Amino acid sequence: MRRGIVSGLFLLxxxxxxxxxxxxxxxxxYETSKAVVLKDATVTKFVWGNPHTFLMFDVxxxxxxxxxxxxxxxxxxxLGLLGWTKDSVQPGDVITVYIYQSKTxxxxxxxxxxxxADGTALKDSALGYREQ
Amino acid sequence: xxxxxxxxxxxxxxALAFAPLAPAQDTPTARPGQVDQRPPSVYxxxxxxxxxxxxxxxxxxxxxxxxxxxxFADTPSLTPLGQAKFKLNIPDPFSAHSNDPWxxxxxxxxxxxxxxxxxxxxxxxxxxxxxxxxxYNKTWRMVWMDGRELPKNVGTRGGPSSRWYGYSVGHWxxxxxxxxxxxxxxxxxxxxxxxxxxxxxxxxxERYMRVDRNDLELTVKxxxxxxxxxxxxxxxxxxxxxxxxxxxxxxxxxSEAIDYLxxxxxxxxxxEVAGQK
Numbered sequence: 001m002r003r004g005i006v007s008g009l010f011l012l013x014x015x016x017x018x019x020x021x022x023x024x025x026x027x028x029x030y031e032t033s034k035a036v037v038l039k040d041a042t043v044t045k046f047v048w049g050n051p052h053t054f055l056m057f058d059v060x061x062x063x064x065x066x067x068x069x070x071x072x073x074x075x076x077x078x079l080g081l082l083g084w085t086k087d088s089v090q091p092g093d094v095i096t097v098y099i100y101q102s103k104t105x106x107x108x109x110x111x112x113x114x115x116x117a118d119g120t121a122l123k124d125s126a127l128g129y130r131e132q
Numbered sequence: 133x134x135x136x137x138x139x140x141x142x143x144x145x146x147a148l149a150f151a152p153l154a155p156a157q158d159t160p161t162a163r164p165g166q167v168d169q170r171p172p173s174v175y176x177x178x179x180x181x182x183x184x185x186x187x188x189x190x191x192x193x194x195x196x197x198x199x200x201x202x203x204f205a206d207t208p209s210l211t212p213l214g215q216a217k218f219k220l221n222i223p224d225p226f227s228a229h230s231n232d233p234w235x236x237x238x239x240x241x242x243x244x245x246x247x248x249x250x251x252x253x254x255x256x257x258x259x260x261x262x263x264x265x266x267x268y269n270k271t272w273r274m275v276w277m278d279g280r281e282l283p284k285n286v287g288t289r290g291g292p293s294s295r296w297y298g299y300s301v302g303h304w305x306x307x308x309x310x311x312x313x314x315x316x317x318x319x320x321x322x323x324x325x326x327x328x329x330x331x332x333x334x335x336x337x338e339r340y341m342r343v344d345r346n347d348l349e350l351t352v353k354x355x356x357x358x359x360x361x362x363x364x365x366x367x368x369x370x371x372x373x374x375x376x377x378x379x380x381x382x383x384x385x386x387s388e389a390i391d392y393l394x395x396x397x398x399x400x401x402x403x404e405v406a407g408q409k
Contacts, residue, residue: 029400049388050268051249054396070395077200077251077380081173104401 027110027126030100035112035132038069038097048086051075055089055111057097069107071099074125084122093117098132174380175199175251178372183344189307192255192262192340195374196348202250202369204324205351214329214359221327233322235393237269237384241296241321242314243336243352245271247367248325252379253348262302262310268382275302275312286316287332294318294332305339312338323354323366331358346373 038059045056054072061067073079076086089095098112112132113123123129178197210218224230234240240248245266252267261277283299285291292299298317305311314336323330334356341349348371355363 047388047391049392050382050384052388052392052396054392056395070399072392072396075382077382078173102400104399106399106401108396108399 027100029102029104030110031103032100032110032127034100035098035130036101036109037132038099041069041095041097043089043091043093043095044068045091046089048076050077053079053084055097055114057095059097059107067107069097069099069109071097071109071111073111078125079122082123082125082128083120088122089114089116100127173200175372178374181346181372181375184346184373185344187308187342187344190304192310192342192348193257194254195377195379196253196255196371197374198250198253198369198371200249200251202247202350202352202367204326205365205368208328208354208364208366209361211357211359211361214356217329217359218327221322221329223325223327232325232327233320234325234384235389237386237389239296239321240269240271242273242298242300242317243338243354243366244322244324245269245273245297246338246350246352246369247323249382250369251382253371254379264300264312267379269384270381271297273297273300273314275300275310277302282313282315282335287319292316296321298336308342310338310340312340314338328366329359330354330356333358347371348373 038057041057041059043055043057047054052072053074053076054070056068056070058066059069073084076084094117096115098114099109100112101107101109110127111124112130113121113128115121175197208214221232222230223232234248245268249268250266254265254267256263256265258274262275263272264275265272280301282301283292286299287294294316296318298314300312300314302310302312315334316332317330317334317336319330319332321330322328323334334354337353337355339351339353341351343349350367350369350371351365352367352369353363353365354360
């Protein structure tokens with residue numbers, strides 16, 4: 001199945017060049033086989049935008065340096081069905097983030113889910129159903 | 133579901149790996165063997181409501197709920213000029229290199245407001261016509277029902293100016309079908325998210341047929357001889373009369389869209405990964 005997904009990724013990428021893909025949210029840039037888990041992430045910004053919502057948060061790396069991350073998620077209409085609201089996350093909140101990182105290696109990606117300090121899990125509308 | 137996946141093309145199989153990539157985000161698309169745990173969308177919930185009785189005559193007033201995106205219908209046949217214009221349009225508002233006006237929340241214009249983001253639709257009557265409203269970006273269009281004709285020579289020197297949403301007139305066909313005709317749309321706009329172009333002389337016909345109290349069916353037809361060799365139906369769509377007449381706010385905010393491009397789309401490197409420059 002993993003190979004199917006990897007070859008599917010390349011297939012999708014090649015189709016992206018030759019055939020316009022009308023993805024409502026394109027995930028070709030992200031490593032979606034496994035989510036990166038980031039604990040003790042401090043939220044700095046939450047944009048409840050349409051069609052893009054995204055979250056910005058700071059995480060300390062192994063050396064203690066702060067890394068500025070950004071993760072996108074589904075549209076407000078889709079996320080609203082899963083319990084998200086415009087006010088679910090506020091700057092200063094400390095959360096755990098499950099994110100499919102950009103294949104470029106930059107600290108940006110597509111959220112699988114976030115888990116708030118009180119244990120509430122907010123899943124992404126596209127891939128959040130996957131337990132990672 | 134599993135057989136459907138196995139029988140699909142390779143593209144669909146790949147697309148399912150990143151469900152949902154298909155425009156119909158209302159349709160659950162779990163990976164084979166995995167149960168999709170997403171709750172039904174508002175549209176999916178209201179879709180279960182029955183006909184609700186016969187359609188009232190000459191009345192579409194109220195709020196209607198639609199799917200995220202309509203169904204594309206005919207594949208258009210472009211003229212040489214149409215081909216040349218089509219090549220210039222690079223779809224995908226999530227790509228750093230697209231020139232889709234949606235990237236920066238430019239007005240969809242018409243008919244894109246009927247072919248893209250169609251979750252909410254509303255009608256209201258005014259003394260001389262009907263106002264058609266689309267939830268996405270809170271747009272409204274005036275449809276004159278007083279027998280006046282569409283303007284001519286739009287966009288020419290001395291003629292009326294083109295508009296993002298053009299000019300519309302309408303009439304009832306029988307008891308339950310509203311026919312709207314539109315022309316004079318600024319040719320900056322795209323017909324749909326695929327980037328199909330149009331000229332200012334494009335003529336669009338919408339037919340809204342109220343099948344019963346709760347069901348509305350839409351067909352959108354394009355006639356633009358400068359760009360297309362013959363008239364073609366761009367989309368069909370189906371709407372349900374919204375119980376409790378609720379409506380949602382959905383705005384594309386330019387500052388947020390630009391923020392998204394700089395924070396997510398460009399660093400994520402979608403084009404690098406896909407092999408584009």
